Amino acid sequence: MLTAEDVVVQFDGLTAIGNVSLSMGRHEVFGLIGPNGAGKTTLVNCLTGFQVPSSGRILLGGEETAGWKSERFRKAGIGRTFQAGRLFREMTVVENVEVTGVGLGLTRRQARAQAMDLLEWVGIAGKAETVAGTLPYTDERRVGMARALMLGPAFVLLDEPAAGMSDAECDDLMHLVAAIPRIFTCGVLLIEHNMRVVMGVCDRIHVLDGGRTIAEGTPQEIQRNETVIAAYLGGEA
Numbered sequence: 026m027l028t029a030e031d032v033v034v035q036f037d038g039l040t041a042i043g044n045v046s047l048s049m050g051r052h053e054v055f056g057l058i059g060p061n062g063a064g065k066t067t068l069v070n071c072l073t074g075f076q077v078p079s080s081g082r083i084l085l086g087g088e089e090t091a092g093w094k095s096e097r098f099r100k101a102g103i104g105r106t107f108q109a110g111r112l113f114r115e116m117t118v119v120e121n122v123e124v125t126g127v128g129l130g131l132t133r134r135q136a137r138a139q140a141m142d143l144l145e146w147v148g149i150a151g152k153a154e155t156v157a158g159t160l161p162y163t164d165e166r167r168v169g170m171a172r173a174l175m176l177g178p179a180f181v182l183l184d185e186p187a188a189g190m191s192d193a194e195c196d197d198l199m200h201l202v203a204a205i206p207r208i209f210t211c212g213v214l215l216i217e218h219n220m221r222v223v224m225g226v227c228d229r230i231h232v233l234d235g236g237r238t239i240a241e242g243t244p245q246e247i248q249r250n251e252t253v254i255a256a257y258l259g260g261e262a
């Protein structure tokens with residue numbers, strides 16, 4: 026399990042996260058939604074060691090992670106993607122995925138084979154030799170996913186993977202995301218504004234507003250929740 030317990034994050038007096046608790050397993054796609062500034066990125070930063078909570082605890086498999094740097098989170102099996110791809114722009118697509126494997130101690134040949142399998146799986150193997158800096162944004166996102174999965178993570182945090190995607194691309198993405206827990210035994214924490222994607226792939230959804238939890242439940246429960254509709258879903262629900 027990956028767990029946040031009573032997490033609070035304050036920035037110069039502003040409470041970005043106020044007493045948020047959640048827990049997710051490796052068998053599920055767990056959505057984190059809420060309006061802009063709700064605290065989603067800040068919470069994910071806590072869950073991946075990029076932000077130290079002002080108070081509260083982050084637990085991974087029951088183990089307290091206080092004092093862990095982001096590198097330790099990564100080694101313990103927490104992968105993530107970023108809103109901006111953060112790829113090595115001068116390297117090819119396959120090299121971008123391969124370096125993660127080499128960093129983990131695989132040989133170049135093993136890393137390349139595994140990277141190619143993952144690129145195949147995310148549907149971009151045909152662009153393996155393309156220079157990453159020339160990729161369209163949506164392909165960058167796929168490479169980011171392949172790279173995160175290269176770590177063999179227990180949990181992967183996907184930050185707005187559907188942003189800028191067409192409906193058809195979203196459909197492809199939804200199939201991939203929904204399959205991650207089953208194929209990789211890897212829980213997915215999904216931050217996403219596209220409600221069709223969120224409602225279509227998540228097993229459970231946690232809703233933040235103004236740094237606080239306003240609801241948690243199945244997509245059906247969240248779509249019917251009056252507080253969530255008022256704060257966020259509005260006409261979209």
Ligand SMILES: Nc1ncnc2c1ncn2[C@@H]1O[C@H](COP(=O)(O)OP(=O)(O)OP(=O)(O)O)[C@@H](O)[C@H]1O
Pocket residue numbers: 036039040041059060061062063064065066067068
């Ligand atoms: N490093 C920081 N220093 C000061 N304030 C910050 C910092 N990071 C985030 N905040 C503030 O914390 C609050 C939560 O921001 P956060 O980025 O976590 O929200 P979000 O839900 O991810 O928003 P979005 O959907 O726009 O990405 C906002 O008010 C934001 O301005």
